[in-house]
Amino acid sequence: MQHDNLVEIEDVAFGYGARQVLKGINLTAKRGQVIAIMGSSGCGKTTLLRLIGGQVKPGQGTVRVAGESVGELDPASLYRLRRKMGMLFQFGALFTDMSVFDNVAFQLREHTDLPEDAIRDLVLMKLHAVGLRGAAQLMPAELSGGMARRVALARAIALEPMLVMYDEPFAGLDPISLGVTGNLIRRLTDTLGLTSLVVTHDVQESLKIVDYVYFVSEGVIVAEGSADDIRASDLPFVHQFVHGEADGPVPFHYPAPSYAVDLRLGG
Amino acid sequence: MLKRSIENLGNRTIQGVWRIGFAARFFLTMLLHSGTAFRRFGLTVREMYFTGVLSLIIILVSGLFVGMVLGLQGYETLQTYGSEEALGVLVALSLVRELGPVVAALLFASRAGSAITAEIGLMKATEQLSAMEMMAVDPIARVVAPRFWAGVISMPLLAALFSAMGIFGGYLVGVQLIGVDEGSFWSQMQSAVDFEQDILNGVIKSVVFGVAITTIALFEGYDAPPTAEGVSGATTRTVVTSSLAVLALDFVLTAFMFRGIN
Amino acid sequence: MNKTVLDLWVGLFVIAGIAALLFLALKVGSMSAVNTSDSYEVVARFENIGGLKPRAPVKSAGVVVGRVADIRFDNETYEAAVTLRLDKRYAFPKDTIAAIMTSGLLGEQYIGLEAGGDSAKLKDKDRILITQDAVVLENLIGHFLYGKAQEGAPQ
Numbered sequence: 001m002q003h004d005n006l007v008e009i010e011d012v013a014f015g016y017g018a019r020q021v022l023k024g025i026n027l028t029a030k031r032g033q034v035i036a037i038m039g040s041s042g043c044g045k046t047t048l049l050r051l052i053g054g055q056v057k058p059g060q061g062t063v064r065v066a067g068e069s070v071g072e073l074d075p076a077s078l079y080r081l082r083r084k085m086g087m088l089f090q091f092g093a094l095f096t097d098m099s100v101f102d103n104v105a106f107q108l109r110e111h112t113d114l115p116e117d118a119i120r121d122l123v124l125m126k127l128h129a130v131g132l133r134g135a136a137q138l139m140p141a142e143l144s145g146g147m148a149r150r151v152a153l154a155r156a157i158a159l160e161p162m163l164v165m166y167d168e169p170f171a172g173l174d175p176i177s178l179g180v181t182g183n184l185i186r187r188l189t190d191t192l193g194l195t196s197l198v199v200t201h202d203v204q205e206s207l208k209i210v211d212y213v214y215f216v217s218e219g220v221i222v223a224e225g226s227a228d229d230i231r232a233s234d235l236p237f238v239h240q241f242v243h244g245e246a247d248g249p250v251p252f253h254y255p256a257p258s259y260a261v262d263l264r265l266g267g
Numbered sequence: 268m269l270k271r272s273i274e275n276l277g278n279r280t281i282q283g284v285w286r287i288g289f290a291a292r293f294f295l296t297m298l299l300h301s302g303t304a305f306r307r308f309g310l311t312v313r314e315m316y317f318t319g320v321l322s323l324i325i326i327l328v329s330g331l332f333v334g335m336v337l338g339l340q341g342y343e344t345l346q347t348y349g350s351e352e353a354l355g356v357l358v359a360l361s362l363v364r365e366l367g368p369v370v371a372a373l374l375f376a377s378r379a380g381s382a383i384t385a386e387i388g389l390m391k392a393t394e395q396l397s398a399m400e401m402m403a404v405d406p407i408a409r410v411v412a413p414r415f416w417a418g419v420i421s422m423p424l425l426a427a428l429f430s431a432m433g434i435f436g437g438y439l440v441g442v443q444l445i446g447v448d449e450g451s452f453w454s455q456m457q458s459a460v461d462f463e464q465d466i467l468n469g470v471i472k473s474v475v476f477g478v479a480i481t482t483i484a485l486f487e488g489y490d491a492p493p494t495a496e497g498v499s500g501a502t503t504r505t506v507v508t509s510s511l512a513v514l515a516l517d518f519v520l521t522a523f524m525f526r527g528i529n
Numbered sequence: 530m531n532k533t534v535l536d537l538w539v540g541l542f543v544i545a546g547i548a549a550l551l552f553l554a555l556k557v558g559s560m561s562a563v564n565t566s567d568s569y570e571v572v573a574r575f576e577n578i579g580g581l582k583p584r585a586p587v588k589s590a591g592v593v594v595g596r597v598a599d600i601r602f603d604n605e606t607y608e609a610a611v612t613l614r615l616d617k618r619y620a621f622p623k624d625t626i627a628a629i630m631t632s633g634l635l636g637e638q639y640i641g642l643e644a645g646g647d648s649a650k651l652k653d654k655d656r657i658l659i660t661q662d663a664v665v666l667e668n669l670i671g672h673f674l675y676g677k678a679q680e681g682a683p684q
Contacts (some may be wrong), residue, residue, distance in 0.1 A: 053401050082403035093398035096390075110404050155402075274547035316535045320542045358559050424546025432558060453556070458593070460558040461584060470550070 002084045005162055006031045006195045007052060012061035013219075014047060020046050020091030023219035029163075029212075034196040036206045038241065039216035043227070045199040046090075048216070051195070053087060053192045065163065069078040081109055086164040090171060092157070100127070101133040104155045106179040110238050111159065126154040130184060146177025150184065157188060163195050164188075168201040178202070182209045203242050207231060215241065273365070290486050295484070297415055300408035310413040311420075318379040318414070318481075319421030323428070326384025328490050330429035333366055334358060334436025342445055351447050355456035360436030365459060367430030372476035375422060376509040380484035383414055384505040387488025388498035396489075402427045413490065415481050423470050428467065435472055468524045475516055480509040567617040569653040570598060573609045573640070577664025580598040581629055582640045587613050588630075589642040594619045597640060613640060613657075622647040628661035639664060 007029040011016065014022040021044040028034045037045050051063050064070070064259045069082060094103050094182055104123045108114060114122070127133045130150040149169060156164050160211060167179055180191040186209040189196045200206045207213070207227045215223040215230075223230070224239045230238060239245075246252050304311050312336035341357040388411070390396050396406040434456075437479045441447045460466065578600065587595040595615035613627070624645030631638050651657070662677045 051318070055397065055400060079403040079405075082401060086400065087398065087401040089394045089398050091393065093394035095395055095399075096393070107402050110409070152398075168316070294575060312539050315539045315542070319540045319546075323542060323545075363553060363557065421542075421546075424543065424549070425550035429544055431552050434553075457556055458586065460665075462554055462558040464584070466550075466553050466558045469553075508575060 005032060006066060008062075008064040008195065009048075009051075010062050010064075012051060012058045012063060013095060014051060014056065016042075021219055021233055022051075022058075025216070025219070027221065029195055029197055031162075031195050032189070032193060033211040034186060034198060034209055036200060036213045037216060038199075038208040038213060039205065040241070041201060043216050044169055044219055045216055048207055049058050049087065049167055049197065049199055052163075052165060053085060063251050078171070079250065083107075083159055084162045086159070086161040088149070088152050088164065088166045088169055090168045091145070092140070092152035094143075094148055094152055098138050098140075099136070100132065100138050100140065100143070100151050103140065103151060104158055106155065107158045122158070122175065127151075128222045129188065130154045130159070131180075144177075146173050146181065149173065149177070149181055153181075153184060153188070157192065159195070161191065161194065165199045166196065166200070168200055169198060170200055170205050178205050182206070184207060203244075205259060207242075274518055276508070285425070285449060289490070290482075291409055293486050293489065293501055294482055296407055297482070297527040300405060301412045301416065303408040304412040304416045306489055310409070311417050314414045314417035315421055316501050317382065318375075318417050319425065320427055322375055322378045322421070325378055326371055326425045326429050327432050329370065330367075331436040332427075333370060333453035334362065334398045334433030334438075335440045336431065337366075338437035338440030338445070342447065350452035351445075354437070354447050355452035356459040358441070359460050360438075362430040362433040362466060363382060363465050365517070365521075367433065367447060368426045368469050368476060371382065371426040371429040371512060372422065372473065372480060372513045373510055375418075376480045376484075376503060376513065377506050379418065379421075380480045380505045380509050381502045383481065384488040384491070384502045385486060385498060387411070387414075388491035388493075388501050391489065391491065392493035392495075411485050415485060418481030418484075419477040422480070423473040426469065426476075437477045444517030451504075464524075470518075471524075472517065475520060476513050479512045479516055483509040483512060487488040544603060562613060568595065568614045569651075570612050570614050570655075571651050571655045571657055573611050573657040573660050574603070574606070575611060575627075575629065575660050575662050577630075577662040577665060578609045578629055579638055580612060580664055581640070581663065585637065585639050587615065587640045587642060589619070589621070589644065596643065609655070616652075620650040623649045623651060623655070624659065625651065625657055626659045626661060629656045629663035631664070643670055656657070 005028045007026055007027070012022055012025045013020065025048065026036070027048075029129070037048060039045050047056065052070065053074065054070045062069050062071065065081060066084070068077070070081070070194060071079065074241040094100075094198065095106065098106070098195050100125055101123055104126055108119045108122060111121075115223065118125055124133055127136055130153055132150055132154065134148060135147065135151070140151070143151065154170075156183065166185065169185065171176055173181060182205050185196055185198065188194060198206055198210065207230065210225055210227055213224060213230050214221050223233060223235050230242065231238065233242070280323055293412065315467045337358045338354065340356050342351060345351050387396075390410065398408065399406045399409060438452065442449045442452050487501040487508070488498075493495045537560040545675060553590075581597065581600065583597050585597045585599055586593045587597065595613055598614040601610045601612075602608075611627075615621070621642060624646045624647040626643040626645065628641045628643065629638055630641045
């Protein structure tokens with residue numbers, strides 16, 4: 001394909017009911033890169049991934065993946081496109097009624113007519129890539145959070161997609177698992193020629209592995225740049241975010257009437 | 268205050284109508300996406316294990332006890348008219364026509380229906396359904412439809428087992444314990460119970476109940492808010508709604524089926 | 530749960546369920562008694578059928594030989610036309626008598642067939658010519674009282 005950009009988001013707005021979550025987002029992801037989308041909790045990052053996956057349709061603007069406008073596809077083409085995408089959900093979203101092996105084999109069994117021998121080899125390869133070949137026969141309930149995340153990653157790359165999306169891959173992981181997951185994302189992107197979109201609020205970990213960063217706040221992109229640009233940025237929002245300060249452009253307090261009025265001190 | 272409560276009532280009515288419409292759409296989608304449930308029958312067989320086989324014990328034990336109680340009570344009543352031999356007829360007709368399909372359905376709703384709702388609700392809450400959708404697999408076809416058909420196939424089998432077990436229970440109490448004549452117990456039963464009017468209608472009833480219970484259970488699970496309270500509330504609603512639906516449908520079906528006679 | 534073990538259980542469950550259905554159909558109900566394929570129908574006309582209902586048994590010498598298939602009112606003769614579905618295994622002479630009887634004093638009503646002496650047998654769609662109406666208790670009591678009154682009158 002001639003497109004250099006795998007994902008192109010142009011002026012996309014989206015709202016749940018009256019609440020406008022995204023207000024005109026522009027974003028591109030080049031092939032072979034790891035792109036991070038950062039922002040505080042509840043700013044619409046996950047919604048952005050759902051838009052790319054076609055689970056919701058944008059109210060305005062276009063979302064293009066590999067040149068196809070996701071919002072305008074009929075269900076059959078959308079499902080065809082989704083086979084070329086992998087998604088890692090926040091807590092893995094492994095199928096709890098299947099073993100690790102069956103979880104990774106799920107898409108291969110659903111979408112291909114491969115013989116069971118070939119599926120076995122492919123699944124063990126993917127599990128080996130995330131270092132969990134030995135855990136193939138365990139059930140998801142027996143895995144730690146970090147292991148579940150890695151199994152979900154193996155499942156997401158089972159069909160060798162061109163795009164993998166990660167929804168908060170670092171949330172709730174211990175420092176070791178954190179490093180392991182971060183390295184995996186980078187390594188898999190390079191070795192399999194994927195494009196990775198990482199939605200996260202873990203700045204330090206993701207800055208180590210990403211090529212380009214977008215900052216989302218209040219439904220718009222407030223800053224973007226390479227990892228080094230971001231570290232050196234002196235925009236107040238980015239500074240607050242990168243250094244984890246409690247107060248700043250993102251206020252500590254949820255909007256409320258004045259404290260004195262609320263406590264009825266005014267008399 | 269009054270205005271508020273009228274507004275409230277109106278809102279709830281609109282919500283209710285909305286839900287019914289959504290449920291109807293859900294039911295149709297489920298039927299349209301049922302291909303997978305039959306093409307890959309293994310999926311349906313797997314669910315039949317969870318809905319059917321795991322309900323067996325409660326169905327068989329309850330059937331036996333209901334039959335035994337019918338034997339005792341029926342004997343007490345029939346004795347006063349001196350027609351104890353009709354015990355077989357009484358036990359068989361009440362089980363095959365009413366108690367078998369209805370009680371088995373009520374047990375099925377609380378045993379299998381609640382489990383289905385909780386499972387689907389949790390799959391939704393833990394984003395498993397979303398994940399499946401993102402893997403280009405339709406959760407309605409892959410998860411919902413096999414459970415539906417498993418329930419619809421299991422229900423009449425369970426109801427038949429319940430009735431058979433109940434008749435055996437009535438036989439144990441009536442013939443073995445009290446000493447009603449064995450020959451007249453069976454022969455009167457055979458001449459009074461009609462295949463089409465009684466047994467086939469009972470089977471039709473249980474199929475309808477199976478459709479109603481599994482649809483309600485699946486819908487409640489699919490529609491449950493993805494939180495702990497959401498799922499537990501949905502599970503309760505499944506049991507309540509499907510029990511009521513079974514009893515109401517039983518009335519309607521009975522009225523239809525036995526209107527022709529007399 | 531191993532897949533084959535699971536299949537085995539479901540298989541057992543289905544077999545048990547079907548066995549229960551067969552038990553209900555054959556042992557509890559009377560599916561085999563009269564089948565449409567090997568039966569024939571004859572019509573009998575009655576002036577009064579009392580409380581006879583469709584699917585009531587047709588008995589001869591106390592043995593069930595068929596069932597009442599249909600009851601209809603003939604608006605021209607003002608009679609009840611009762612269709613009997615009889616088992617092919619049993620053939621009856623042309624001059625068989627059909628009577629509406631009651632099992633016990635208050636039991637259900639059935640049709641009793643009493644074979645005649647004709648050598649020709651009843652065929653499908655034939656009509657039984659000699660019939661005997663249901664005994665209606667009120668009429669019986671009425672007759673009895675009327676008879677008593679007549680006895681007393683000449684004195």
